[in-house]
Amino acid sequence: MNDVIYTENLTKAYGQTFAVNNVDLSVAKGEIYGFLGLNGAGKTTTIQMLLGMITPTSGTCYLNGEKVHSKNKDIWRHVGYMVETPYSYPELTVRENLDVICKLRGIRDKSCVDWIIKNLQLEAYAAKKAKHLSMGNNQRLGIAKALLHHPPILILDEPTNGLDPAGIVEVRQLLKELAQNKGVTILISSHKLDEISKIATNIAIIHQGILIKKISGEQLEKQLHKTLLLDGKNRLAIKHTLLTAGYKVTTNNEENSPLQMKEANAVHDPGKIATLLVNAGYPPTLLQVVKEDLEMYFLRTIQEFGGDQHE
Numbered sequence: 001m002n003d004v005i006y007t008e009n010l011t012k013a014y015g016q017t018f019a020v021n022n023v024d025l026s027v028a029k030g031e032i033y034g035f036l037g038l039n040g041a042g043k044t045t046t047i048q049m050l051l052g053m054i055t056p057t058s059g060t061c062y063l064n065g066e067k068v069h070s071k072n073k074d075i076w077r078h079v080g081y082m083v084e085t086p087y088s089y090p091e092l093t094v095r096e097n098l099d100v101i102c103k104l105r106g107i108r109d110k111s112c113v114d115w116i117i118k119n120l121q122l123e124a125y126a127a128k129k130a131k132h133l134s135m136g137n138n139q140r141l142g143i144a145k146a147l148l149h150h151p152p153i154l155i156l157d158e159p160t161n162g163l164d165p166a167g168i169v170e171v172r173q174l175l176k177e178l179a180q181n182k183g184v185t186i187l188i189s190s191h192k193l194d195e196i197s198k199i200a201t202n203i204a205i206i207h208q209g210i211l212i213k214k215i216s217g218e219q220l221e222k223q224l225h226k227t228l229l230l231d232g233k234n235r236l237a238i239k240h241t242l243l244t245a246g247y248k249v250t251t252n253n254e255e256n257s258p259l260q261m262k263e264a265n266a267v268h269d270p271g272k273i274a275t276l277l278v279n280a281g282y283p284p285t286l287l288q289v290v291k292e293d294l295e296m297y298f299l300r301t302i303q304e305f306g307g308d309q310h311e
């Protein structure tokens with residue numbers, strides 16, 4: 001088995017409810033594997049089983065080819081993880097929290113603390129007590145702890161929760177760098193399709209405990225429906241101009257909502273539309289390509305699978 005992270009028929013039932021139902025995941029070295037699902041889909045439960053925090057009802061997890069179970073303590077040296085809201089010692093500073101993790105993990109070379117403080121832009125907060133950190137910076141500290149011992153496997157549950165846009169970009173860049181240049185294998189869960197589609201090499205979508213889709217990041221990006229929204233002072237004239245030029249234009253039933261164009265010739269070349277409208281004397285005040293979000297993509301995927309059979 002070459003996969004670094006692998007699960008076979010992984011199942012967790014709570015009474016009659018299957019939180020995770022026969023899930024087969026396989027993640028190769030250096031991949032960033034996006035594990036997507038809406039709230040309650042089964043992401044955290046899967047991750048907790050991968051990390052040996054809860055025992056599967058049936059099925060097996062392997063990390064680096066070794067079976068995960070409570071007695072196999074050695075595998076955790078190769079794994080960094082962050083599950084949901086990270087816990088830090090509130091009375092200790094950021095640096096002291098990281099020093100404690102070094103001690104707990106038996107890391108002698110303390111330079112890793114400076115390395116991670118720099119890479120996660122925590123310099124300004126290094127001397128601040130954890131209890132005084134914002135939610136986003138507390139999340140950064142959680143990611144820092146997961147990365148401190150340079151693990152070749154990283155498992156992160158919703159790592160960008162609470163981060164501001166700049167923080168999200170930093171974390172995204174760091175994860176990409178680790179996967180591409182250091183060969184780190186990363187499994188990252190999220191309910192944000194847009195965010196995951198930007199970094200994941202492969203994506204699995206879990207819904208009501210069942211893996212309903214496995215797809216490459218590139219394929220997903222192509223499958224997401226895009227819509228060009230446009231508006232201007234004279235909406236009727238804009239619509240007429242576009243229809244005359246051979247474009248398809250739809251209007252939403254909601255009053256005052258912008259015009260919509262879904263055809264490839266519009267969404268892939270909004271600049272051409274802008275030029276056409278400017279030349280016709282109707283410059284657009286709105287011209288924006290929007291992508292399907294996870295919820296919309298789910299509904300479509302589930303419909304393609306023959307409806308929601310698991311309620």
Ligand SMILES: Nc1ncnc2c1ncn2[C@@H]1O[C@H](COP(=O)(O)OP(=O)(O)OP(=O)(O)O)[C@@H](O)[C@H]1O
Pocket residue numbers: 014017018019037038039040041042043044045046191
């Ligand atoms: N200890 C438990 N006892 C009973 N049901 C549970 C338990 N833990 C999880 N569940 C149920 O299992 C399902 C999956 O939960 P899970 O936390 O894995 O979802 P999730 O995809 O991580 O959701 P979120 O994005 O909200 O964190 C949910 O229906 C949840 O209510």
